[in-house]
Amino acid sequence: MLPDRRKLRLAWEEFVNTGKVKGGIIRDDILASWRRCRSYGLDPFTDCIITDISEDAKEKAFAENNNLIITARPFLRSLYNLIRSLEMVTFLTDRDGFILEVLGEGPILKYAQSKNAVVGSSFNERYAGTTAVGMAIIMDRPYQMMAEEHYLEMIHVATCAAAPIHDDSGNVIGCLDITARYEVGLKHPHTLGMIVAAAQVIENQLKLKEESERFLQTSEYLKAAMETMSSGLIILNKDNLITHINPEAERILGLDLSTVSNNRIDEVISNKTVLSSLANNTELHAYETILQQSRCLVDLKPIFDPRGERMGSVLHLQEVKAVHKLVQRVVGMQSQYTFQDILGKSKEIEDVIKLGKAAAETLSNVLIVGESGVGKEILAQAIHNASPCTKGPFFAINCAAIPRDLIESELFGYEAGTFTGGVRGGKPGKLELAEGGTLFLDEVESMSLDVQAKLLRVLEEKKFLRLGGAKYLYLNARIIAATNKDLVKEIKKGNFRQDLYYRLNVLRIYIPPLRERREDIECLIQRFIPEISKKLGKEIKGITDEAYEYLKNRYWPGNVRELKNWIERAINLSQGPLLKMTDFPVEDALESDLVLTTHTEGPKQDISALHQIEMETIRRTLELCKGNISKASRNLGISRATLYRKMERYNISLSTYVS
Template sequence: MTNTNEDLIPKAIGQAELIMDKNTIEWFYKIFDPIPVSMILVDEETNIMMINNEFCRFLEVTKEEAIGKKVEEINPNSRFPLVMKTKKSEIAWKHTFANGHTAIVHRIPILNNEGEVLYGFGMVLFDNMEEFQNIIVKNKLLQTEIKHYKQVLQKIQGAYYSWDNIIGRSRKTAQAKEFGKKASKTGSTVLITGESGTGKELFAHAIHNESRRSHQPFIKVNCGAIPHDLLESELFGYEEGAFTGAKKGGKVGKFEFAEGGSIFLDEIGDMPLKMQVKLLRVLQEKEIERIGAANPIKIDVRIIAATNKNLKELVEKGEFREDLYYRLNVMTIEVPPLRERLEDIEALTKSLLEKLSSKLGIYVDGIDKDALDILKTYSWPGNVRELENVLERAMNLGEEGKILSMHLPGYITKKEAHIKSNVIHRQLSEIIEEVERETIIRYIKDTKGNKLKTAKLLGISRSSLYDKMERYNITV
């Protein structure tokens, strides 16, 4: 006849030296027997005081066979003796029992106020390793989904680059990043300066993403790309009926869209003087006024501005307001040109090749050392943007495999050729390309970036000039 839990209690109490009474053990069984999780309680000598039905089934023993015996008699592989000796819990341990079953278990010593071991409590978390593996996989999938939705949220809010996207360990790059990180911790206006193609926008994204406004909108506006007469309505919006052709219901401006977050004003040096006055008011009064509105609107927006121009020189020429310049020039970050951090070329090339491989669907197994050395000797007037264009061209020419020096454009390789030999053997087409490129660059500098004047001086159309500038990676 099978003994009841009540029949086993005296045996358990005897092993516990009456530390627990009959009612306590009875209470334990009432709680733990219905639970479909394997549990066990042992005394300080590892004698089994309580084992529930689920654990008996798992170990393939009866309670009569288990109660009162040392746990290592029932399971020779038990680590309870070590746990009781060290007084240290073993949480979520993988354990193989004597019957061959593998499970994830807890073993916890229970101590009194003096730190002496009274009991040991054990439970099986997962007695099915396949189930455990499935949970791990599901958890990884959940983490992946969370990461994905975070990225989607970042894209919706507008900022999706972080400091990790700014590649390079050179001293100048490190200094710019360090200053940018400090700027992100404040609420001050930030001015990012640097040549075209250096990655000023990446810094703006990263500053926003590490600021207290990171979960709020990040709105981008290129002040040089929007016609001057439309810039005001684009930034501040307008009321219904403000002017002929105004939309019914009016329009919300970029500043209102950026409420609580940051607005990135790229090419701030191209902003007309009329708009500079209005921007100054935004910085001073923290309010905007829609076109045609009777009352101003209070806003909470952080301004991050960027320019490839020397604002101080523009101030001296009367082309940029001095008071606005000092309002913007609170936290200034200078992004170094690529020619001043050539030691970053290798890391940048690796990162860009990975990016372009995904974009073009072309697998490239790195870059040849000679080709990399050539990239390190070039001055890169177009900076990182030019490097990316050169690598994309090389990938398309080389298709799959390594990028070789022969895949690089002639205007880059010619400098290396000159270093290696006093005699340069090049094809006529390469010489023509070189002369054409250098001529366009010189004329653009002479006209201070005025493309219409440049095209007229060269005797070509403006569209032809744009095509050639794109072909030769010329940026202004």
């Protein structure tokens, strides 16, 4: 029930004349403001707002609030477009009530101008008395006032609703206000809800802008991040009738204001959770659901007047795909490698790069095969960065690193309530997050057969369900898989599905192990030494010939990754500008027959060939060391006893090499 204007007028007159008023008529916070106005010596009968703000102070205020003005201006325009036919005026002020922007037209604007409620003036309590702007700023909450609650008599014709605007730290930096004639305000009780929603959108926009500048500091990302703030707003009155709906909400719901204005919300949205929250006057925060074929995050906030009566509600809709884009840019993996980062001068590695570039020109599935440490993910990232998906995200999953009972939810995601202890509201999977980009499945052979079957279906049908979900999501991501095993053998063992193998093996790229392209070792060493030296803050200029020959002739079961780790370890231990033999380990975990004889499950491996390599390596090393067992064992990275045992195995005579 609205206050009795006659009683308000009598209370105002009593206070103006005596400085006192009977309790129960005027709100306590308004009465406190009246008292402050009286202490300032403010004339309640003044016919316009009089300020003593200098021109320099005005220029300073505009300059300090330039970011607020620029950010708020499009939202003020949108808000004004909603109310322009209702004889209302919109004001934007700074944290002190200084008027920065005014939008309005007609008699109400002319009246405001005649009372000096214009840009460059102020609603500060010292100048304009008790106003909704002043109360919202002082009390730091949305505020609505009407008629004789204002201290200045000239404002008794109006009703005002204002909401403070906060920065990222929660400090008040400005205020939004809608002012209308008292009679107009009675017809539109939703104005406070509108102003609160607009202030919240401006705060979110300011926050996004601040975060974008802080973390990425590029105009391109700022533009992309601002686009994610394009969200839908629906204003409801106390009877849940739609009074306003913005263009983005129209687009999301496929509606038009002309067809849904004054319709009940349950005629547009049928979601039971949303309707139940409306009926019970409860809030929703980031509730994920599907509205008219669009997966959205829904925020619902009921708006109450100062007496606690619900005046209406604000529905905020944000498409999940917009949130996903932000997640992809902020927390998704960044693909940093290109084909220029794949080092080597061997024909084998040139063939790998050639095939990779060809794969990048298409969106077909790719299967990368190679031993652990050869650089399969680097190649996958290079393909992604050279492909049409380069502007999209790059997500990688190591299928062997995730427990088999969790890999399915990691891939497909899950809906709310699917798991006890799951993320509230559900969680998108990597297939969903990788939209428009690339999903890299490393060690794909580690997937269980049932997950393999589901992945096969996704690749065939290009759509999938979240766990516990009922609506299909469409796959819009490029799949690159990798393995360090012979999948044909795994198929024969019953560990891998043959149909999935054929589906993945559209473009197959084999990366040879390092020992099959030893001429690439020099390129890798030349890249790793300066790169790692810089990281460790050391000045290593190169490597001795002896140490280089030692590295070149190792078997490298861990391939490029192992070589890089050895270089890093040597740089840490080095005391001079060149890496020497003494900087590399004499013994390591591979000492017992592993350095020269270990083989992996990668293609092209043959036991007899490995023994031949081992024998030739020992002979070459003994020749280089002129039969010095200690030096030869150190170069080979094995013990003297191991070297003697291998010489006996291959019938190698030491006397042949002794000078």
